[in-house]
Amino acid sequence: MVACSSIILAQKPKRPKAPSKSPAAPAATVASVPFRAGENLEYRVLFSKYSVNAAKIETAVVEQRPFFGHLAWHFRASAHTMDTTRMLFAIDDQIDSYTSAANLVSLQYEMYLHEQGKEQTSLYRMTTNADPAPADARALRVVPGTLDAIGFLYTLRAADWQAVPELKAPVFDGRRLYDAVARIDTPQGNVSVPAGNFPAFRVAIRLLDHGKELTDTRLWVWIARNAAHTPVLVEAEIPFGTSRIELMHLP
Numbered sequence: 001m002v003a004c005s006s007i008i009l010a011q012k013p014k015r016p017k018a019p020s021k022s023p024a025a026p027a028a029t030v031a032s033v034p035f036r037a038g039e040n041l042e043y044r045v046l047f048s049k050y051s052v053n054a055a056k057i058e059t060a061v062v063e064q065r066p067f068f069g070h071l072a073w074h075f076r077a078s079a080h081t082m083d084t085t086r087m088l089f090a091i092d093d094q095i096d097s098y099t100s101a102a103n104l105v106s107l108q109y110e111m112y113l114h115e116q117g118k119e120q121t122s123l124y125r126m127t128t129n130a131d132p133a134p135a136d137a138r139a140l141r142v143v144p145g146t147l148d149a150i151g152f153l154y155t156l157r158a159a160d161w162q163a164v165p166e167l168k169a170p171v172f173d174g175r176r177l178y179d180a181v182a183r184i185d186t187p188q189g190n191v192s193v194p195a196g197n198f199p200a201f202r203v204a205i206r207l208l209d210h211g212k213e214l215t216d217t218r219l220w221v222w223i224a225r226n227a228a229h230t231p232v233l234v235e236a237e238i239p240f241g242t243s244r245i246e247l248m249h250l251p
Contacts, residue, residue, distance in 0.1 A: 030102060031101065031103060033154070033158045034157055034158060034227060034228050034229040035061050035157060035228060035229075036061065039061040039228070040058065040059070040251055041058065041231070042057070042247075042248045042249065043056070043057040043058070043059075043245045044057075044194070044246050044248055045057060045243055045244070046243060046245075046246065047243045048241045048242060048243070052084065052085065053082060053083055054081060054085040054243070055081045056082055058077065058079075059075070059076070059150075060075070061075060061154075062074040067108070068107070070101075070102070070107055071101040071102065072098045072099060072101055073098070073154070074096065074097070075099060075151060075154060076094065076096050077094070077097075078092075078093065079093045080092050080093075090116055090117070091114070091116075092114040094111075094112040095110065095174070096109075096150075097148050097149075098110075099151040105126070105144070105145055105146060105147060106126045106142075106148040106151050106172065107126055109123075109126070109174060110124070111123075122138070123137040123138060124137060124138050124139075124172070125137040125139055125140065126140055127139045128141065128142070128143075140172065142172065143170060145170065146169070146171070147172070147180075148172050149171060149173040152169070152171050152180060153221070153231060155167070155169070156182060156203055156221055156223065156231075157223060157228075157230075161201070165183065166181060166182060167180075167181075167182040168180070176209070178209055180205060180206070181205070182204070182205045182206075183203065183204055184203055185203070185204040186201060187201050188201065189222070191224075191232050193246040193248075194247070194249070195232065195246075195247040195248055198222075198230075199224070199225045200224045200225060200232055201222070202220050202221070202222050202223075203221045204218075204219075204220050205221065216237075216238070216239045219236050219237075220236075221234050222234070222235075230250065232246075
């Protein structure tokens with residue numbers, strides 16, 4: 001969802017399939033999460049103070065599966081610009097995240113971008129200095145605990161906000177690695193979106209680049225107080241404007 005700032009989904013380019021044969025995952029503790037395989041959420045993106053219906057975003061929990069020796073969640077986000085915005089800037093992007101089911105850290109991040117008639121595919125395997133370079137993806141050397149932009153949204157949902165005052169983690173958005181700091185700034189609130197009215201709490205997200213906060217990028221995620229901890233609204237202030245990403249309906 002940095003795809004809205006980076007989190008911010010129709011004709012799509014052909015996508016390479018995920019590896020069909022991966023080493024079986026060893027028995028591992030699975031982190032408790034509020035979401036489930038098969039969940040699909042659809043959002044509309046309203047851009048600027050004029051509430052222009054700029055894009056549609058869909059997020060999905062595709063499955064839980066073995067992935068190169070790890071049990072992993074497969075998350076997906078797709079974005080498509082619409083109406084007038086599409087005439088100015090046609091985007092049909094898909095981003096896939098393979099995230100450890102044990103601790104929700106990123107294992108692989110895949111971007112299939114189709115923008116303005118140009119296509120670009122990038123696959124990044126999250127590795128440490130001790131890991132061999134993969135043959136089928138670009139190795140991204142990261143510190144342990146690194147998340148990716150899609151997995152970060154699901155980590156916010158899974159966090160035990162009653163026990164931890166804030167969540168800090170390195171986050172890779174497909175181009176840069178940021179330090180993200182998330183903290184509840186509105187414990188109680190009500191959010192009205194096309195999907196309905198929801199009691200919710202708001203998480204404010206700060207992004208730092210080499211220790212310096214990005215003052216022109218601010219993000220807030222409203223999470224419903226339901227069993228699934230559904231993200232119902234994302235508000236963003238980014239260099240080229242403001243946007244609201246609103247949930248269209250519950251699954």
